[in-house]
Amino acid sequence: MNETATQFLGQPIDYVVILAYFIGVVLFGMYFSRYTHSTKDFFFGGQRFAWWLIAFSGIATTVGSYSFVKYSDVGFKYGLSSTQSYLNDWFWMPILMLVWLPIIYYQRVTSVPEYFERRFGRPSRVAATCIVLTYLIAYIGVNLFTLGQVLESLLGWHVMVGAAVTAVAVTIYVVAGGQTSVIMTDLAQGVILLVVGIGVLLAGVWHFGGFGEFWGLLPETHKYAFSDLTSPPKFSALGIYMQDGVINTGAFVLMNQGMIMRFLSLKSVKDAQKMAVCWILVLAPLAAIATGGGGWIGRALFENGELETTSKEAFIRTAHFLCAPGIFGFVLAALTAALMSTADTLINAVSAVFVNDIWKPFVRPKDTDRQLLRVARMSSVVAAVIGLGFVLIYVVQYESIYQAHAMVTASIPAPMVVAVLLGVFWKRFTPAACFVTLVGGSVAMAISFIPSMADLLIGPLSFGMGPDSYKFMRALYGLIVCGALGVLVTLFTKPKTAAELKGLVTGTELDAMRQYKGGEVNRRPGKKARLRVAVDTTLSDDELCVVPQSALDTMAADPGDLLYVCDKRWWFGGLRSVHVKAGEPGPEDLVKLTPGALAVAHIRSGQDVTVEKIM
Numbered sequence: 001m002n003e004t005a006t007q008f009l010g011q012p013i014d015y016v017v018i019l020a021y022f023i024g025v026v027l028f029g030m031y032f033s034r035y036t037h038s039t040k041d042f043f044f045g046g047q048r049f050a051w052w053l054i055a056f057s058g059i060a061t062t063v064g065s066y067s068f069v070k071y072s073d074v075g076f077k078y079g080l081s082s083t084q085s086y087l088n089d090w091f092w093m094p095i096l097m098l099v100w101l102p103i104i105y106y107q108r109v110t111s112v113p114e115y116f117e118r119r120f121g122r123p124s125r126v127a128a129t130c131i132v133l134t135y136l137i138a139y140i141g142v143n144l145f146t147l148g149q150v151l152e153s154l155l156g157w158h159v160m161v162g163a164a165v166t167a168v169a170v171t172i173y174v175v176a177g178g179q180t181s182v183i184m185t186d187l188a189q190g191v192i193l194l195v196v197g198i199g200v201l202l203a204g205v206w207h208f209g210g211f212g213e214f215w216g217l218l219p220e221t222h223k224y225a226f227s228d229l230t231s232p233p234k235f236s237a238l239g240i241y242m243q244d245g246v247i248n249t250g251a252f253v254l255m256n257q258g259m260i261m262r263f264l265s266l267k268s269v270k271d272a273q274k275m276a277v278c279w280i281l282v283l284a285p286l287a288a289i290a291t292g293g294g295g296w297i298g299r300a301l302f303e304n305g306e307l308e309t310t311s312k313e314a315f316i317r318t319a320h321f322l323c324a325p326g327i328f329g330f331v332l333a334a335l336t337a338a339l340m341s342t343a344d345t346l347i348n349a350v351s352a353v354f355v356n357d358i359w360k361p362f363v364r365p366k367d368t369d370r371q372l373l374r375v376a377r378m379s380s381v382v383a384a385v386i387g388l389g390f391v392l393i394y395v396v397q398y399e400s401i402y403q404a405h406a407m408v409t410a411s412i413p414a415p416m417v418v419a420v421l422l423g424v425f426w427k428r429f430t431p432a433a434c435f436v437t438l439v440g441g442s443v444a445m446a447i448s449f450i451p452s453m454a455d456l457l458i459g460p461l462s463f464g465m466g467p468d469s470y471k472f473m474r475a476l477y478g479l480i481v482c483g484a485l486g487v488l489v490t491l492f493t494k495p496k497t498a499a500e501l502k503g504l505v506t507g508t509e510l511d512a513m514r515q516y517k518g519g520e521v522n523r524r525p526g527k528k529a530r531l532r533v534a535v536d537t538t539l540s541d542d543e544l545c546v547v548p549q550s551a552l553d554t555m556a557a558d559p560g561d562l563l564y565v566c567d568k569r570w571w572f573g574g575l576r577s578v579h580v581k582a583g584e585p586g587p588e589d590l591v592k593l594t595p596g597a598l599a600v601a602h603i604r605s606g607q608d609v610t611v612e613k614i615m
Helices: 012-035 039-047 052-063 065-088 092-106 112-120 123-156 159-208 211-217 237-254 257-264 269-303 311-324 327-363 369-397 401-411 414-425 431-447 451-457 465-490 508-518 549-555 595-601
Strands: 527-534 562-567 577-580 590-593 608-613
Touching: 012 159, 012 327, 039 159, 039 327, 039 369, 039 577, 052 159, 052 269, 052 327, 052 451, 065 123, 065 237, 065 269, 065 327, 065 401, 065 562, 065 577, 092 112, 092 237, 092 257, 092 269, 092 414, 092 508, 112 123, 112 327, 112 431, 112 549, 123 159, 123 257, 123 327, 123 401, 123 431, 123 595, 159 211, 159 311, 159 327, 159 369, 211 269, 237 401, 237 465, 257 269, 257 327, 257 549, 269 311, 311 327, 311 577, 327 369, 401 465, 414 431, 431 451, 431 465, 451 465, 451 508, 465 527, 527 549, 527 595, 549 608, 562 595, 577 595, 590 595
Parallel strands: 527 590
Antiparallel strands: 527 608, 562 577, 562 608
């Protein structure tokens, strides 16, 4: 390690702030364990949350701890083109909003592998489970590896020590509160990391005396939003697009169990679609500025002769130069926030896949929900431990976080991304073809890591960029190989019937809605009704409620429709709410719920609520 890296940064007050942040986040997350009573709560937060809350929570998951270090690194080296990884996600929006979200939400799937069993059969579910778990645990390792490197440069700790300390802190509140704790801590951390990242950029601009002065210090090549198409090989626009825009983002929206659980924690598909728009079109560009800005300012300081730093330490060194003691500690806490807000999601996601796709179907199918909840908490601990094992691999194999991250995102998800796309858009795509795509594609990706085979397989697809581009262009290789396997096997095997595909492929979303509701869908537009809650002990079903006819008319609802009862205070973001079904209208101007439903909603009798028709 060089002398710069071993020099401690900051003052005692900064480390007090970091420690206080660690403790505060853990206690904050544990507080929300009071809302977790079942596996539905542990994995999906009771499907109660509003779109804006999940959007901020989701951006915290998108911006991992590697993001500040990684994008400030490339921002220092290449300038504004560091944003291109966040700005090429938009083309996934129609697929996510109009096709994938309705399918997974209305099918009530608990995991992506479960969708594969319904669409293709159990062999494909097993293959998908192996790929998803490998992807998620490797991703946990990337995040722990990052903070281990940061703490090594700040405190002199070994990478594994810093990674282990962070893993323990995250696992404590994930085990306690599950998805609700993850969502609420990530909400706070999402706001913090955006404020800190953009704050460092603005502080730098102010330091130089204005944007013009800052802009003038940047090299000319640093002023372009995208790098050249095929150069430099380690950061070309084509390579970034294939690895990050196509495969990584495709994996994030189609197979990343952590994000799938975030989508399924929303109160309705409509809110999920709103969240997707805000997440991709508003918060992702802000995240691009927040994570890359430190590198841009660091380069300007370097060019101005004010700062000596390497690209890898650009964010930390720039923040230390600009921030007063205490404030610098808050900035470092944002790095911690970015790590925790991705690692907690991934640990919870591994637990969900293990319970729903391994334990429940193959080990103990008769376990009660309480027993499954205990297994979910135990598997969260195991996921963190295995993620630490991946840190050992990254320490030995990769010189930078960027390389480790590119390796994970460009290779492991490719077969799953192709299989999901073919599965939802091509009704002819067969179960046999899906299995071959998943297994054969994974084998083909593994073979491409043999150096001699990489030259043979990926070299022709590198557009002359050579071996330095293979970590990125492996994504294109995966798309071609997996797509070819899927198409060829489909042409020679038998597909499922149209009746077996209802609700599972594009064009059958209305069928999925009927399956979700258990009856015909009410799509008449209506408004929210405001009522007061009362307890009705005569109701025999916790999922049933009674509202007056006037409220049904306001909502354009009928008996049997699905309703959403929520605390009238919008700033709770749906935390205090419950889904119910409308019974026959009552004579009083009240919404009557069972004691069990009130307990789930964390709402008291006599409280004012809003009631909304879902469908």
